[in-house]
Amino acid sequence: MIRDDALDALPVRSALPALTDALEGGGAAVLVAPPGTGKTTLVPLVLAGLVGGGPARRVVVAEPRRIAARAAARRMAWLLGEKPGDSIGFTVRGERVVGRHTRVEVVTTGVLLQRLQRDQELAGTDAVVLDECHERHLDADTVAAFLWDVRQTLRPDLRLVAASATTDAGGWARLLGGAPVVEATGVTHPVDLVWSPPARPVRPPHGMRVDPALLAHVAAVVRRALEEREGDVLCFLPGVGEIARVAGQLGDLGAVDVLQVHGRAPAAVQDAVLAPGERRRVVLATSVAESSLTVPGVRVVVDSGLAREPRVDHARGLSGLTTVRASRAAGRQRAGRAGREAPGAVYRCWAEAEDGRLPAFPAPEIKVADLTAFALQAACWGVPDASGLALLDPPPGGAMAAAREVLAAVGAVDRAGRATELGVRLGRLGVHPRLGRALLDTAGGGAEVVALLSEEVPREYGDDLAGALRRARHGGDAYAGRWAAEVRRLRAVSAEVSRPPAGRADPGGAVRVGPGTGDDRLAGIVASLAFPERVARLDGGSYLMVSGTRVELGDGSALRGAPWIVVAVAGRPGGTGHARVRLGAAVPEDVALAAAGALLEEREEVRWADGDVVTRRVERLGAVELAVRPLRDARPALVRAALLEGLRQEGLGLLRWPPGAELLRQRLAFLRTHLGQPWPDVSDEALHARVDEWLEPELGRARRRADLGRIDAGQALARLLPWAGGEAARLDELAxxxxxxxxxxxxxxxxxxxxxxxxxxxxxxxxxxxxxxxxxxxxxxxxxxxxxxxxxxxxxxxxxxxxxxxxxxxxxxxxxxxxxxxxxxxxxxxxxxxxxxxxxxx
Structure with missing residues (x-):
């Protein structure tokens, strides 16, 4: 039975006529509606003709997160008096609940992206709703660009709605060809603003690290809010680890339940958060609760002021999430959650004076994230440089160049940047191209490890990838359940696209995996194939990666003492000089050499080091020295280059400068200053530039530092005098x-x-x-x-x-x-x- 009372109470209903007219007229619209107005639930039902008496259509709703997709589907099914899988279904990675009569399917943007790559026409789909556009997730921006391309070239009948609680409506309207903007007003209640900064300064976030003093303060503010206000408390924290720490500090609150909601929370917990509770609740949540989810009963918001955003260090090849100060726009979204159902209050855990210095909006993911997967999607779509895509923000050139280098290294694109056959297969796997290549190279045998590397592994699993694999196999937590589902998906999809490894030599079976491969070797093989430049050898108290980056292990690491490791995830904790391994695997040397074999080379090295010429023959794996032997009879050109480098580093004082030589240089400098040409420039830079003219043949005969010290700089410098014009004879006259x-x-x-x-x-x-x-x-x-x-x-x-x-x-x-x-x-x-x-x- 359709719950008409609940549907009639949704404020977005007043905007439906304008939205319908916009779609009938131009086929695209931008819907701006505050949280809780029903944009995510009522609008798809109306577009599908399930309520309101319109024609029957098939509608796809794209959500940025799995938890939001499931919640939206369950809510719509409840409004229709059904269960998910009937008229309303959902598909997220590793889970599909869709029936023969499903008319509205809620999917994640990642799922929709894969679907578009397989079927650009989206056959059988009449309308697509892109929800929560303001969050500017990379997959969502990409999907929007692809859909607009489809509408312009293949499906002018495809209806598009860009929906958001708060967004750059003008920008999205321009992106969708001048689409009308339809605004819905919600019922808002006043929200008291309480500034509650810590009594003492706390350290700013660095990488994934948050000052424990701030988390203790947040827990204290939650207790204060429970005492001062009525209703449930929604507390925003940056990540799962911080949620767990604050939950531990809150301890037993008696008649108050403490719930933790995030993307890795069990489905039962998610359902409990999204349904009214019989007891008072404290809900500790990530930014997923800003707009994607509606938590009933909330009258108070406690905002830590922090968020997690993706970042990538292209120079080091290390990427991941980092903790940042939340934007002012996010702060407004969070505060609004307290006034959804009645007057409320927001406690902000920072000083009012700091608020104006916060960024106005969160950084679009396309500006700060690793673009390798995006670049592959664009290449598979047929626009390798992404220049023809309708994007609110163009991808940064440096990030795209780095992404194309990775894609070329794994064989996903050709020299022109077009997707290869392998690249198309990698794009269908739904994982990062690095991980996809490792999956295919192991013929699907590495699916368990790839599944671990596809999502952030819980910290309690430790930093040893093999140990995390064993724990996921035997664990009963929510992460282990999602991991098992992803393993099944990867095995199925890899079987569909499997092919013999191409573009890499088979190193004598070192990368082959099978039922008899142990966990430690399996983890090392897969991680090494995915991140060959992050293979690292023990070097003193830390590890040197073949890329040249130095990393160190945390205290008590299970990897400590391993001669070789591969770094899957790393960060840079505050106050440390090196990156810290957060997840890695011990690697046998044969696997390390095989996986990073493209970086293996043997060469002569003649360079200036430690104050003299060093000549040696070195076998290297990237930056890692494997073997060093003395080099005799080094090529003169290399020795000369090393000596020149020494002169640049330590100066021309390496030569012998008797009093007359120094005086000659000073006299020449005087004449150059006052008379100019033809008197030579004898500055260090000029002398280095003209070394062939004045320091030969002495330099050509030199082999080491001591030889430089025997060169009379005055005699050599005399070669620069203007002899040809006869001016040199006037030196004693003029100076x-x-x-x-x-x-x-x-x-x-x-x-x-x-x-x-x-x-x-x-x-x-x-x-x-x-x-x-x-x-x-x-x-x-x-x-x-x-x-x-x-x-x-x-x-x-x-x-x-x-x-x-x-x-x-x-x-x-x-x-x-x-x-x-x-x-x-x-x-x-x-x-x-x-x-x-x-x-x-x-």
Whole structure:
């Protein structure tokens, strides 16, 4: 029996005429409706003609999460007085409940994506509702782009509805060819906002780590909310681990039930959360409860302010979820859950001053996630660069390039980026292409391990993939049940698309698996085939992956001490220098070498290291050195390159620089500064660039650091003098080493500052000279010294000094040095380098 009262109470009913008109007119519409208005349940029923008396149609509803797909199907079936599998069915990965008379099928976006790749026309489907578009999941964006392509080219009759609680309605309308936007208003109640930051600062989230002090604070705020408010409490936390920790800290709340809802929760728990409870409840949930699920009875929301988003480090090849501050849009969604049925309150576990600094919206997954699976889907669709797809945000070029590299490495695309036959098969498996290739390479024998790697493994399973495999086989938890279903699905689908391994040499049976293959070897084989660049060897207290990234094991790891491992999942905890292995497997050396065989090479290495030339023959597996032998008679070109690298790293001081050589370089720098060409640039950069012109043949004969130290830099540098034009002969004229001063002494010029060379000379030796000495037309900076050789004055204008500055210097020094001449008129006095008595005799 249809529950008309419940259907009539859904606020979205008022928007149905406008939605129907929009679909009749253009075939596409954007529906914006707040949570709880019935957009997920009533709209599909109306489109299918199951209520409202319209024509019978087959409708597919796409949800971003399995839990939401099941819940929506159950809710619609309940509204019709049926059970799932009758008029309403659902299909999620590993579970299908659909009957012959099913008119509305709720699927995950991943399932719909696979269906589109197999049947682009979606034969037998009249309308598709894309629910929760605002969450911007990558699969949902891809499905929307593919559906619009289908509608434009193959099925203009296919009706499309982009539905969301809150979304960029204008953007989706433009994406769907200018589709009308239909808005439904919901019944809203006031929500009190309570700012409840921790009393003391907490560490910001880093990777998957959340400060335990913040989780303790969240638990305390939940207790406070139970005391201060009526109704059920919905608490938002970033992930399953944090939910478990807060549940443990809440302990026994007496007459209050504590429920945990997330994608891995058992179906019974999910059903209990989505139905009114007889006792008061605290529901600890991930962001799945923001809009995908309606939790009845909630009057209070406690918001931790955190969320999980995918991130990928393309340079390291490590990807996964990371904890971030939730956006302001997510905060509004979460707060709205408290006012769905009656006035409520939201307790925010951060300071009001922080709120304005939060991101406005969550990052679209296409901007931050690993795009390998997306790139394969686009290639299989026929648009390898995704440029022809109707996407709200284009994929980042760097992420797409990295994705194409992975696809090429597993043989999924050709050089032009088009999907190969293998790529099409991989796309049908419904797992990451890396895992799909491992599944096919093991002829389906690795299905159990691939199923483990397809979804986040519970932390309590540990970091040993083989141990997690054994626990999943014998475990009775919800994860083990989903894992078993996925294993069955993978075995079935791999049998459909199975083919002999292609593109990789069969390493003597090292990757073959069968009934007799032990768990440890099986886990190592499959993970190594999926992540060959993450094979790692023990190196000191950590492991070096063949990609060059260093990782370490956690305390008490079951993998500790294994000579070789493969890293399936890694993160970077705060305060650590290396990535931390979160899930991996011990690997026999033969498997490691076979799986990463494409990276195996033997080569001569001649390089500058530890202050000298190192020559050796190295067998490498990527960045991992397997064997090293001395290399004799290294090729001269390689030795020369190593010596040049040493000169770049440690500088030209590796050469021998006698005093004359350094002075020559300074003189040349002076002439280059003031006269320019043809005088050479003798800076380090210029000398490195012209090494062939001035340092040969000495460099060609050198073999090690000591040989560099025997090269006379001055003799080599002389090769750069402008000999061809004859200017070299004027070096001593333009930049002499010494000049003769009035006393007759020949005094060295200091060219250390190429802008203004310095002449340091005793003051008495300059008597009688009115014009400041100059070289190449540049006046020298004269340092006038006392009889003891200490600076008494500095001037670039001798005439001015004799006239204005000398008197003060004379008054200060004549008493200290009475034996030296201090005439009243130095400009007219005779210069001398002797004392007064000897000067008089002279």
């Amino acid at each position: 002499p080493e010494r000049i003769t001063v009035p006393s007759g002494s020949r005094v060295r010029i200091d060219y250390g500052d190429p802008e203004r060379p310095v002449l340091a000379v005793k003051l008495q030796e300059m008597f009688g000279l009115q014009e400041t000495p100059a070289v190449a037309g540049v006046p020298l900076l004269v340092h006038l010294l006392s009889p003891a050789g200490r600076p008494a004055a500095v001037t670039a204008d001798l005439a001015s000094f004799w006239r204005d500055g000398y008197r003060a210097v004379r008054a200060e020094l004549r008493g200290r040095y009475p034996r030296h001449p201090w005439p009243e008129d130095p400009a007219a006095a005779r210069a001398t380098r002797h004392t007064k008595a000897r000067a008089d005799r002279g």
